[in-house]
Amino acid sequence: MPQMPPDRTPLARIVNPDSVAVIGASDDLGKFGGRVIHYLIRHGYRGRLLPINPNRAVIRGLPAFPGIAAAPGPVDVAILAVPAGTLLREVEACAAAGVGACIVITGKLADAGPEGAALEARVAAAARAAGMRLVGPNCLGILNLADGAMLSSSLALEVERVRAGGIGMVSQSGALMGTLVSLGHRHGAGFSRCVSVGNQADLELCDVLEFLIEDAATRVITLYVEGLKDPARFAPLLRRARAAGKPVLCVKAGRSEAGAQAARSHTASLAGSHAAFAALCREAGAVLLDDPAVMVLAADALDRLPRxxxxxxxxxxxxxxxxxxxxxxxxxxxxxxxxxxxxxxxxxxxxxxxxxxxxxxxxxxxxxxxxxxxxxxxxxxxxxxxxxxxxxxxxxxxxxxxxxxxxxxxxxxxxxxxxxxxxxxxxxxxxxxxxxxxxxxxxxxxxxxxxxxxxxxxxxxxxxxxxxxALPPPARPAGLALPEALPRGALTEEEAKRLVAAYGIPVTRERFAATEAEAVAAAEAIGFPVVLKGVSRAVVHKSDLGLVRLGLRDAEALRAAHAALLAAPVPLEGVLVQEMARGEAELILGARHEPGLGPFVLVGTGGIWVEVLRDVQLAPAPLRPEDARAMLRRLALWPVLQGVRGRPALDVEAAVEALVRLSWLAADLGPRLVELDLNPILLRAAGEGCIAVDARATLA
Amino acid sequence: MPQMPPDRTPLARIVNPDSVAVIGASDDLGKFGGRVIHYLIRHGYRGRLLPINPNRAVIRGLPAFPGIAAAPGPVDVAILAVPAGTLLREVEACAAAGVGACIVITGKLADAGPEGAALEARVAAAARAAGMRLVGPNCLGILNLADGAMLSSSLALEVERVRAGGIGMVSQSGALMGTLVSLGHRHGAGFSRCVSVGNQADLELCDVLEFLIEDAATRVITLYVEGLKDPARFAPLLRRARAAGKPVLCVKAGRSEAGAQAARSHTASLAGSHAAFAALCREAGAVLLDDPAVMVLAADALDRLPRxxxxxxxxxxxxxxxxxxxxxxxxxxxxxxxxxxxxxxxxxxxxxxxxxxxxxxxxxxxxxxxxxxxxxxxxxxxxxxxxxxxxxxxxxxxxxxxxxxxxxxxxxxxxxxxxxxxxxxxxxxxxxxxxxxxxxxxxxxxxxxxxxxxxxxxxxxxxxxxxxxALPPPARPAGLALPEALPRGALTEEEAKRLVAAYGIPVTRERFAATEAEAVAAAEAIGFPVVLKGVSRAVVHKSDLGLVRLGLRDAEALRAAHAALLAAPVPLEGVLVQEMARGEAELILGARHEPGLGPFVLVGTGGIWVEVLRDVQLAPAPLRPEDARAMLRRLALWPVLQGVRGRPALDVEAAVEALVRLSWLAADLGPRLVELDLNPILLRAAGEGCIAVDARATLA
CATH class of the missing domain: 3.40.50.261 (Succinyl-CoA synthetase domains)
Incomplete structure (x- = not known):
């Protein structure tokens, strides 16, 4: 009778199993199943080892069994490196035999296209139905160096001795993981547990991360991430690791567009915005790196050197x-x-x-x-x-x-x-x-x-x-609340400004005018000189279409500009008459909700320089004032804010205040916020504040 | 009788000597003289080997001589690793014995301060008087791997076998040279000749560079440079190497201020401007790198891989x-x-x-x-x-x-x-x-x-x-000639503009005015709006002192601005009335003469962004139009010049023309040019040209 575990096998048991069955075990080191059993023995696995092979009675001197059903239970872990064609049958057999977890090395599943993805889904469903856990598929298994349980076919084990130490690793690339362990060993680094999660059909990166945070043998955690299954779990786990005193170092595939595209086709998971991921890591106190070799060497330094x-x-x-x-x-x-x-x-x-x-x-x-x-x-x-x-x-x-x-x-x-x-x-x-x-x-x-x-x-x-x-959580400024009724879709400039003004961000005085006469009256109320902007819900970048007229000094100039706007190639709903604001530097402030990752704000050099300099800092919302200040300090524009070449120091505190308030707006809007830009927001000399002269937003 | 060589010994003979005397030879590998003779033997030196030691009759199985005078001549090379206190005496003895060249490993000379520098000068003088050449002092000698002559105490020789190949090296750091050879060997790289030039009291980096260009065994040349003795030789040699089909790779100490300072105290030689050095290398087709390890690996790639x-x-x-x-x-x-x-x-x-x-x-x-x-x-x-x-x-x-x-x-x-x-x-x-x-x-x-x-x-x-x-040399535009009488010292804005205008660079129309009435008349002649600038030879940055008034629309505004300028805290010689020019982007163009390295021009993002972005490209003058275009393309500002976000493409060809003309001015002025800046020079939409609105210059 198969023994069904009362509850799903915990990761601690999968990583350190009392019994391991190797499906397709072999004496041939050229085969996956041959290497797996060879490495288990060579590196001192101390539990029960069950080779499964219908054609052999003895493998590596151990009694072999024709199928998992014939092996004496309980079996904590079965390692499968069988062809994709027989995978479902083998996994079902393991499930029927009450195996706790399968480590599936077999690849060409979701990573190979829709057909493989369908098979992978069936495999995962079979395991789930039986309460059996899966590691992989398309993974290289688990190296548990702390306990001497090498549940892997990685060629990194092709050595006399592996070295235990404080570095834990979760990787979405098994080959890279093995390479990094070998690289670390050459430098004297030691590892606790290294888990290749592959396509994450069941157990995923965040599950292993959570395990490593609790794991006494692990002092430093390294991650190779291509895409997260449940991004919302990630940042809270990074914060927990930080609180546990365990540094997390991470390489995230997809900083480049080509890299992101390749990562998507590699594990069939969404890479997400690299910039948002980076901002999240920074905020949660994790270290994001580009070079996997540096990640391992830095983890070793954190493990073995004073900090x-x-x-x-x-x-x-x-x-x-x-x-x-x-x-x-x-x-x-x-x-x-x-x-x-x-x-x-x-x-x-x-x-x-x-x-x-x-x-x-x-x-x-x-x-x-x-x-x-x-x-x-x-x-x-x-x-x-x-x-x-x-x-x-x-x-x-x-x-x-x-x-x-x-x-x-x-x-x-x-x-x-x-x-x-x-x-x-x-x-x-x-x-x-x-x-x-x-x-x-x-x-x-x-x-x-x-x-x-x-x-x-x-x-x-x-x-x-x-x-x-060590900082306290961000404190909410008084009096911020979302308006009762929020507009939807692409907002007009006026609507977007009203929204940010409700959160205390200064915007230009302005009035909508449907006719020329209304426009003149509005300008006289606001005071010349004014700016005239064509209003059309269809147009995002007004200046690209010549719909912005600056510095209109009197009614005559205003009328001429109004006539010119009406001749524009897009139908206008009217015009916006706006005070002509001045400042010493142009910033861009922005906010957006990143699916799965939450609300973010950005600040950068504004105006035409946005696309040229790409001088932008991003952070998850809400912000503390010191976070906002640190973002401004990291800008290339920072010397201008401090005052260069006899120019005045600018009102940095006004920019900090605006950025913090915008971050609370982003946090309060949550997933309703698609995106919001204030560009430019003009920053004046110290004490004179800042003012947003243009705004656009899209709400869901 | 000592044999005096008819001419100074050529480097080819010093690198591959028929006979070598080791002053202070020893059986003790802990001593410099012990290692030198050990390495010569171990790595197969085939010439005559003469150990010199007054206390031993036999060293390493070879007959030893009490002094160089007693050794049978001719002696091509003597290697000295004696204490500084006895160095002069030993060098004099070598000179008297007709030794062709001394390799002086002894340190603590010019590198240790003024006292050591004085001793070094006497040692060099003694050698020079006798027609004897010196390598060093404070060097690690020569590794001639092509011929198996290791004239060095470098620990890099502490191996069974060294590997010959096509990489030649000249280094101002002996320890770094040995390290790089060892690093290269581990990667399978082979070297031809590696020469540590130390303090360059006689033979200097450029001498060895010249030798390697002619040397048949050398296919790629690597240089570690701290400071050049005769910078003017350097670029022509780089060009010769290029013409000979031999790539030159170079690490130059002193990119950072701290590095430059340390390099100065290390070899007591001037590091020069790193930016000018880098521009020179680029123009001459050499590869400048930061990381010495990358230099050796790249040289090996050029030696052993297809290009x-x-x-x-x-x-x-x-x-x-x-x-x-x-x-x-x-x-x-x-x-x-x-x-x-x-x-x-x-x-x-x-x-x-x-x-x-x-x-x-x-x-x-x-x-x-x-x-x-x-x-x-x-x-x-x-x-x-x-x-x-x-x-x-x-x-x-x-x-x-x-x-x-x-x-x-x-x-x-x-x-x-x-x-x-x-x-x-x-x-x-x-x-x-x-x-x-x-x-x-x-x-x-x-x-x-x-x-x-x-x-x-x-x-x-x-x-x-x-x-x-492969490009033809720069072609001189027609009609460029320096004015007969050049002003000297810090030029006024007018003088500086006259100078660049003579080379065909457009400048703003303007007139000097000594009185308010003259200023009004000038403005009427030029046409309102105008700019008014206070003129004072004492002031370099006029805008820092409020001496620039922009956009004066009529005579009334002009008079008010004139009165305000007269109230400035510096005495004015008068005012400059200038057309109010407009453009789409601000560039800075500059030129200077770099002592020893020649004339250079620069172009960068101008206005307040100069100090913030440091978005500048430098090149030796004169330029070809394609060089100027390439400099502009390397600027962060380049997308703006091409037109971003619906803004017009700018007149890149006008900027190219101005930069080329400025480069000829710099070349013609030569050492008389201390520095010259056009900042800003306004660039307009394509076909509308550019115009310099401010200029300053200093001539020697």
Whole structure:
């Protein structure tokens, strides 16, 4: 009789099963089923192992069974690498036998097109009906290094020994996961559990993320994401990880249009807006990266090195080569890093070891009075680690005598100082002894300066996320409430402005006028000079069609402009007479609801520069004032807001206020908000506020 | 009797000497002199080897001599790694013994401060007086891999075997040079001659560069530059290398201010303006890089891979992992790269192997009908290599069955196709078999996607330089000649405009006026509205002091503005009455003479955006029209010049004309030009020209 588990098998049991059946087990290492059983044995699986193969009585010295039904239960996990054609039958057999979960390595399902997707749906339905869980299909399984359970056919297991450690991983690409584990191992990194989720027919990335947050063996979490099944779960989980003190690092496919398109065809899931995803990660304190190699190396640094004391500190670059320290320094800025400004105590210590003329960062220990003394090296690094502005030390080593001995000095210095020290060994073979010493000391190293600086950039982002997690939640400004009746569809400029004005965002005074006479009366009430705009629900970009006339100084000019507008190629509902507002800089403020991810606001350089500079910052709504300020500071336009070349400092606080209020409007509208743009919103000198001169919005 | 060489020993003989004396030779590998002789022997030096040591009769089995005077001549090269205190005496002894050249490893000379610099000058003088050449001091010597003469104490030689090949290197950092050779070796790269020039007391970087251009063993040249002794030699040598078909790749210290400062203190040489150096490299067809590791890997790619057919082509990304191809694609843009647009023939070939839905770049061979077939892989790569828009193929491999066998397929495909193929093996240990197969095939590989894309970016720059080298020299527009009498010092706006107008650059109509009445008369002659500017030789940025009044519509407004200007805090020599010019975009055009490097022009986004965007392109003068056009295309402002959001396309050809004419002015002025700025120069719609509304200049 098959034993049906009372409840669906928890992930902790799937990751660390008491019993594993390998469907299609084989003695042939060229076959998936051959490798799976080989790796389970080689890497010390300690549970019950059940090879399933109708044509063999013994496989790898173990008794084999002709089918899952014949295997003695209970079976926690069955691993299937069978052809797609027999998959449904095998999964049904597992379900009938009461297997807890199937890990389905078989591919060519939803990833291969509609036919495969239909088969995948039937497989998932069969499992669901039986209360059996699925990992995959189109996955490479699970590497549980903490318990020695390698439930995978990944070639990354083609080694003598795997290394357990604190890095957990969830990946939508099995091949990439195996590659990253192998890359990490070479650098001495250790992993807890690595789960390839494949097409996520049942268990999905967020399920595993949740498991890793609770998992005691996991200290740092890495994610390779192509598309989320349930995006709404993601940000709350990132925040939970942050609260649990576990940094999350993430590579998200699809930053480029070509990448996004390929990711869609790879796992048949929607990639979503990369910019929104990035903003969400930042807000939730996770670190979003482009390069999967840097993700693993940075996770290892967070696992094995002290963390940065706080975001925004500088770094020290020190080595016994002017060439390597100078070129490393030149590469800092492109990684968003800077040298530390050494304090007086640090300088005093350095002066003991070298001539005053060489007391600067980067520091060339070749300038030491006694050559590159080990005492001097230690003393300088200790001084850096106590310096208020030095968060990390980068050591770009070159070939030189006693490399390995020098390398061995560093781990205790970093641990004692409590700050990350990034050791770079660029050399090939002659650097291997030094690498080995660090591997033995359980300390990371990097083969290239670019990798080390990429890692440091990630550590900086982690520290920033840690700092943000300590902030109180955004506080709602008083008196904000949505109007009773909201317009729908593409709003007119007037409707859009009324909506934002209700949330306290300043807009230009204006009046709708159906006739020329009404327009003149409106202009006289508002005061010349005025702006005249043609009103048509059909037109989004009015200036593209010549429907905007600026600086009308008197009634005569107004009448001429009115006549010209009426001659426009689109039928107008009337005109808008508007005060002629002036400001020192043009911003764009925007808001939109991202399906599955929630409300977002953006701020950027406005006017014609929007498309040219693409100088835009995005964040999930609502915002704290400090979030809004940080967004403005990240703009290329920021120096203009502070006042350049004798121009006045602008009213940054007015922009912050408008952005915060817009973020609450976006939050309150929720999914009803398709999009809303204020472009431009004119920013005036400090104390003089800002004003939105154009607005457009679409509500669902 | 010492034999005095009839002429100074040529570099070819110093690099490949018939006889080498090692001053301070030793059996102790912990000492410089011990390592030098050890490496000479280990790596197969075939000439006469003369250990010099007063305390030993035999060293490494060779008869030792108490001093250089006692050694049998002629001695082509003596290597000295003696303490600074005895250096002068030893060099004098070598000079007296008729040694051809000394390689001085000893440091703490000009690099250590004024005292060391004085000693270095005496050492150099002693050598010069005797007609003896010097390499160094403060260098690591010469690695001549082509002939097996390792004249160096570099720890990079701590290997069984070094690998000869086509990469030549000159480095101002010996430790970095050794590291890069070791890094290259691990990737299978081979080197011809690597010369560490140290403080360049005699032989300098340009001497070695010249030697490598003529050297038959060298196919690609790499340079690590901190500062040039004679900058004027540099660009002509780069052009000679280009003409000889030898790409030059260069890392120049000092892109960052901190890096520039450290480079100065490292070799006591002026780093010069990094931007000017970069512009010079681009013009001369050399490739300037930030990361020394990328420089060596790119040089190896140029040595061992087919070159890009031409600049501007796209690339194909292909591998059997959706994860690795998608993340690689996402990383292209940050390296200035793009995917190729596949032609129909390529698509037709791909359709043979995979479903139509998966026929796109990046290409996941996991989507092949027959799995990741080797035939399909080969067929697709062959198709890419014939595609008009695909210049290179990137293969970011992940762990998978038959990795090494797959890797072995690639070198013949790349050679047959005649285009570079960049194979990335990110995995650690499990990727070593694949790496070994490529090493055996004499084919490069990369450990990280970032390195491969950095290399491809360098190959792209090389192809661009190759294309530029085929252009005819700039042609002088007719009728340009400097005025007889040039003003000197800081010019007034009028003087500066007269100067550029003489070279055919349009400037605003304007008149100087000493009194209010003269100003009114001038405005009436020019036509209202006008601009009024206070004239003072003491003021550079007039608008910062409120000395510019725009849009004066009539005599009354002019008089009021005139009175306000007279109340300014600086004494005025008078006012300038100027036509009120309008344009669609503001550019800055500039020119300056860079000491040692010659005349340069720049173009950028003008007005207040100059300091904010730093959107500037620099090039050596004079320019061809196509150079000027390329500079404009590289600006962030370029989309505005083409017309965005319904705005008109602007008069790019007028900007090109103005920039070319300014470049001839800069070339004609030569060192007399300190600096000259036209900011802003207003660019109008296509066909309507441009006009400079402000100008300032300083002539020596």
């Amino acid at each position: 940065l004391p706080r975001a925004g500190m500088g770094c020290a670059v020190i080595a016994s080569s002017g060439g390597s320290t100078v070129t490393t320094t030149d590469m800092l800025a492109q990684h968003g890093l800077r040298l530390g400004a050494m304090g007086e105590a640090t300088r005093a210590e350095l002066r003991r070891w070298m001539p005053e003329s060489h007391v600067h960062l980067p520091l060339d220990t070749g300038s030491f009075h006694d050559g590159t003394s080990e005492d001097g090296l230690g003393a300088c690094i200790r001084a850096f680690m106590r310096d208020d502005d030095i968060g990390a030390v980068v050591v770009p080593m070159t070939t030189q005598p006693a490399m390995a001995a020098r390398a061995a000095l560093l781990p205790p210095l970093a641990r004692e100082g409590g700050r990350p020290l990034l050791y770079v060994m660029m050399a090939g073979e002659v650097g291997d002894a030094a690498r080995e010493r660090l591997r033995e000391a359980g300390f990371p190293f990097y083969d290239s300066v670019a990798h080390a600086l990429g890692v440091l950039q990630a550590l900086e982002a982690e520290a920033e996320g840690r700092g943000r997690a | 890009l057919p031409r600049a501007g082509m796209g690339c194909a990304v292909i591998a059997s992992s959706g994860g690795s191809t998608v993340t690689t694609t996402d990383m292209l843009a940050q390296h200035g790269l793009r995917l190729g647009a596949m032609g129909e023939a390529t698509r037709a070939e791909l359709r043979r192997w995979m479903p139509e839905s998966h026929v796109h770049l990046p290409l996941d061979t996991g989507s092949f009908h027959d799995g990741t077939s080797e035939d399909g892989l080969g067929a697709c790569i062959r198709a890419f290599m014939r595609d008009d828009d695909i210049g290179a193929v990137v293969v970011p491999m992940t762990t998978q069955p038959a990795m090494a066998a797959r890797a072995a397929l690639l070198p013949p495909l790349a050679r047959e196709g005649g285009r570079p193929l960049l194979y990335v093996m990110m995995a650690g240990e499990v990727g070593d078999a694949a790496r070994e197969r490529l090493r055996e095939a004499g084919f490069p590989f990369y450990d990280s996607v970032a390195h491969a894309l950095g290399v491809l970016q360098a190959l792209e720059a090389e192809a661009e330089g190759r294309g530029r080298a």
